[in-house]
Amino acid sequence: MRLALLRADPALSRFDPLPRILSFDDFSRGHCGWSQLVGNYEGDLDTMLPGYAQHSSAMLSTLAHWDAGSHGGMSSSYALKIATRPRPGARNVAIKRHTFRHRGPIRFELYFTFKPEATDLKLSETDVRSIGFLFDLQGGDHDADDDRVMPHLRFLNALDGKHVQKWQYKRETTGFRPIGADNKTVSHDHLAPEGWLDLPDGEQRLCYNEIPTKVNWTYLCFDFDLASMKALALRCNDRTFDLSGFDSIRIPAMKNLWCMLNFGLFAETDVAKRAFLYVDSVCISGEF
Template sequence: MTDQTEAIRQGMLLANPQLSRFDPMRRIICHDDFSRGHCGWSQLVGNYEGSLDTMLPGYAQHTSAMLSTLAHWDAGSHGGYDSSYALKIATRPRPGAQNVAIKRLTMRHRGPIRFEAYVTCKPEATELRLGDNDVRSWGFLFDLQAGDKVAERRVMPHLRFLNADQGETLRKWQYKPGQTRFTDIGSEKKTASHYHLSPDGWVDLPGGDQLMCYNEIATKVNWHYMCFDFDLETMRPLAFRVNDREFDVTGFESIEIPAMPNLWNMLNFAFFVETDAAKRAFLYIDSVCISGDF
């Protein structure tokens, strides 16, 4: 790319209010503004065979993400970053309950990608109290597998902000390395499943303690910027930033399992949220920009 071409590209980005809040790589893969709808984000449904009752309990608790105006009881609707709507992921009102929204793509090039988003997280405002420890965690993950000629493994980088656990204040970032246990689904031995968001196996990200804006009452929200760079060639992270903080990912490890049939060139992205109280936890995503250096 010539200097003049890059200058034109940068000028076009800066002139677009929806894109200029992001810092995308050269090619934008998708820009999801949830004022336009769900933009391909859907419920993470677990594998099943013959009956929905064969689904693992972790997946059976999931429900569909919805478009939301961030309604609340004391002032009506908060709205999104700069529109009326955001994508809302809501747990069930049970301590430890989780929910996930996923976007399923395939990769056309194995190189660096950038995952950017504006998000905010709150418990359901069912009490006249702050509830700053009522959300246990929120985060995101990728689910990746290269093409059929090269893939030897399925790679699943996970990052979560562990806000609290059993009411204890924690406020730190964690990642999940290693492998997860697979369970056969049904009786034909053709389907297996694993719940990779189980509470075990999380590791603290070095220097990952972070205090983030959590406004003074349970109905107020502030939007947070996050950015994760990952190389699809080496299957290694490149950088991780949240608001004004950049974290060291040199020791970061992903969940890795052998490559699986039918998942060639898989490029999946997901957000998740978990509650620490007997009330729903909400993760709101205003917009997402996924880009690549190709």
């Protein structure tokens, strides 16, 4: 009965959710809780680390372009747009903040596409450096010995003008820096460009259409177990990847982040033009 109900719903039937849907984000209904990743600061915004100071708010977009008007989303007029600044290596991150009530498997599914800003009349297939996602997790206050765990995955599309097209992950973040003078806040740049590792057999050629304004939507699914704090599976379109060697960034638990269940989406540009990550819809589910 449950499967029949899911398949009868055009919005949900494109996903394969676990038994309980935590959130279903269809961006024709608004931002659905996705907001700017603001870096830690205290007393003055200038205390924010530079990596975070470059971030801006995610937008709702019709995927407008100059030659034919608008694409719209995959099944509506709008998608979530995460846009970088027009500077080589610039990035932007959108985040959705939850807490969890049960430590079990969770599933993160989305349909996405990416493009550089179409300022040139050529394909520009190496202008987007990467797109990716991350989780930011921490156990409950009775699990005080747990770490803060941050799985990161990105699709490295290009680097310094060279087409790469492979999945990567991170195990390390930058060192902690105190923010302000009250000894209450620290910060670290977990999306700094250093430290990315290749996922074994992680090469994949995604659909990237023939001119700089055409887009095709791509499916992504990531499974993670909150009980063991380990990744279970990664799927992108028709490919399933080996995560046996995968690990997450792990840092000591922080005193005010209990039961944290955050999700992030990001884009990076490789050239002096904006890179756009568009997300049509996101389904987050689990065995809660």
